[in-house]
Every structure is written in C-alpha cells, then in structure tokens.
Amino acid sequence: MKSFLLAAGLALTATVGLAETAVTYTVDQDYDDVTFGLESAITDRGLVIDAVSHVxxxxxxxxxxxxxxxTIFTRAEVYSFCSAALSRKVMEADPMNLQFCPYGIFVMQKPGDAQTTIGYRAMPDGPMKEVQMMLDEIVKEAIGE
Incomplete structure (x- = not known):
C-alpha cells in the first residue's frame, strides 16, 4: 500500500492500495465539517446528490x-451523484461505463479515532480517469486541500 503525507497545514494522508480500489484522504477534521464540505463541493458544481446512504x-x-x-464505524455515509455531461462523455466512449454511475464518495470515522476519512473508488484507465479526476477535485475541495 502506498501512502504519502500531503502538506496543507493539516494531517492529510492519501492512500491508493494495490489490491484495493479506493483513493482515500484522512484528515484531522470533524466529521460534520467534512460532510458539509463534501455537500458544498458537489452542489457548487451544479450536481445533485441523488442519495446519502447511512451505511x-x-x-x-x-x-x-x-x-x-x-462497531465498525462511529459514522459512515456514501454520497451518490452523477454528472450528466461527464457521464454522457464516458458512456459514449464505452457504454459499459454505465456500471460506475452514479458516482460515490464515502466519509467515515472509526471508533476511537478522531480523524475522518473521505474517499472514492479508483476508476479504470481510459475515459473513466476523467471521472476520477472530478471525484478527486471534489474530495480535495471538501477538505480544503
């Protein structure tokens, strides 16, 4: 598992696992602040949150x-949303990219841990990397990166 510390004035760790298919950022921020930032980052792009799954x-x-x-999580939610323009672009390139829609960003906090983790599924090479770039921008905006 590759892990590195990003400088942003807060403890921030990005992790992409070789066997795992997720990109995560762990921050020393309150869970509610992260979810508020996430909701704002999604809606500020004109996107609509389809659902919040309270996993x-x-x-x-x-x-x-x-x-x-x-008890696995103190709190854990998955935010589902889609981008009509970007979804059309990636599905015109390959209709099988339907399997990745809607896009999801998760936020979690584990018992005994004051840190909050936010992340998303890593996308496959090709057109879906543009979706991954959008997800990464949203997550970084949510945590003030």
Whole structure:
C-alpha cells in the first residue's frame, strides 16, 4: 500500500492500495465539517446528490441481528451523484461505463479515532480517469486541500 503525507497545514494522508480500489484522504477534521464540505463541493458544481446512504447507522442497527457485537464505524455515509455531461462523455466512449454511475464518495470515522476519512473508488484507465479526476477535485475541495 502506498501512502504519502500531503502538506496543507493539516494531517492529510492519501492512500491508493494495490489490491484495493479506493483513493482515500484522512484528515484531522470533524466529521460534520467534512460532510458539509463534501455537500458544498458537489452542489457548487451544479450536481445533485441523488442519495446519502447511512451505511454506518445501518451496520450498527443490524449488528446484533447478524450475530455481531462489533462497531465498525462511529459514522459512515456514501454520497451518490452523477454528472450528466461527464457521464454522457464516458458512456459514449464505452457504454459499459454505465456500471460506475452514479458516482460515490464515502466519509467515515472509526471508533476511537478522531480523524475522518473521505474517499472514492479508483476508476479504470481510459475515459473513466476523467471521472476520477472530478471525484478527486471534489474530495480535495471538501477538505480544503
């Protein structure tokens, strides 16, 4: 796993795992500040948030039902949205790029950890790298990078 520290006046780590398919940034920022920044970064581009999946709350609510007592996240959400212009461009290049839409950015905080992690799925080479560039710009804007 490659990990490096980016200078921005705050503790920020970007990680892209070889076996993993996610790009993440971990910051010393309050979870609510990161999600507010994310919502603003998405909507300021004229994009609409289709859904916010409250994954952390669902896992916590159902842990006993599935025979677990482990709290995985203090909070964890996935924000889903799409860009009509960019989606059309990448799907005209390859209709199979449909599988990546809507785009998602996740925010999470683990128990006992004051840091917040924000990230997205790494996109495959080719036209989808333009989507990855957009996702990275949104995430960096959300955390003030």
């Amino acid at each position: 952390g709350a669902m896992l916590e609510r159902t842990k006993e039902d599935v025979g677990s007592d482990v």
